[in-house]
């Protein structure tokens with residue numbers, strides 16, 4: 001069993017959700033149910049398993065059910081039907097005090113609009129969760145200082161939110177969420193309000209923190225590039241239904257349907273795909289021998305970095321894993337075929 005288990009969740013908004021639930025279970029979709037009953041389908045039979053330590057991204061257009069899904073994880077809302085558990089614990093059967101303790105101790109949340117307390121300075125905002133937990137001032141300020149420094153805001157402890165840029169405010173939001181050392185970080189469009197460059201910095205920052213922290217992160221975005229950049233796995237929602245779950249390269253190479261395909265069309269494939277996603281695996285020692293003497297790259301190398309190498313010659317390139325043992329091989333044709341023609345052209349223009 002995975003750390004977070006979401007099982008057959010339906011969420012119907014409206015005065016009589018149970019009646020609409022029957023229609024949903026019988027196969028009616030969101031538009032049909034709205035037309036027939038006036039009820040809105042938020043989620044339609046969604047099941048997901050999220051592993052401990054992974055960055056799990058939920059992606060979809062506005063109204064597809066992303067926020068509704070994340071609100072089931074902190075139980076801000078209860079499902080019309082279905083189950084949600086953390087580490088084998090059913091959160092839907094928790095009483096209010098248990099649920100409050102669960103939220104305070106095990107979850108950290110980062111919101112799109114930052115959600116900082118305007119009359120508290122950076123230190124007191126970051127220490128807020130620890131204060132709620134009843135930690136003494138010294139303990140919480142020590143922890144808060146550590147996280148303020150970690151997110152690059154040392155020196156800003158006594159500033160107030162309105163004295164900070166959007167990017168800095170969201171760093172405070174991140175530090176505040178991390179200060180209680182939660183198991184799970186829930187981030188609902190946390191970077192969506194930021195300017196592109198700042199946003200990219202925050203994505204890098206989060207990924208850097210994550211290589212050290214190994215939190216379970218559930219990150220919501222409507223932006224596929226963001227999803228592909230930071231997600232270990234990505235779930236794609238449409239009209240409340242789960243359309244596809246997969247690693248970034250699976251989503252790009254094998255979109256489940258036209259909806260996903262439409263998202264992936266403009267993706268920079270050279271940046272998403274890596275040697276290991278397109279290589280032809282080497283099946284045994286004899287097989288590997290045939291390719292000795294050629295060039296060698298790591299399995300994680302991105303196609304954008306492989307392209308200049310393959311263009312220089314027609315040699316096969318060997319791909320190696322964590323040690324130097326070859327695990328696969330790549331040809332020029334495979335690299336070019338895996339890139340979209342737009343990506344390929346733009347790389348050629350840069351070279």
Ligand SMILES: Nc1ncnc2c1ncn2[C@@H]1O[C@H](COP(=O)(O)OP(=O)(O)O)[C@@H](O)[C@H]1O
Pocket residue numbers: 013014040041042060061062063064065066067068069
């Ligand atoms: N409290 C609510 N009452 C009625 N409908 C809601 C409520 N919350 C969300 N919805 C509807 O559920 C669907 C999914 O919404 P939401 O989860 O907010 O989407 P997203 O976060 O992907 O933009 C939308 O059609 C939305 O209008």
Ligand SMILES: [Mg+2]
Pocket residue numbers: 066067068189
């Ligand atoms: Mg939302």
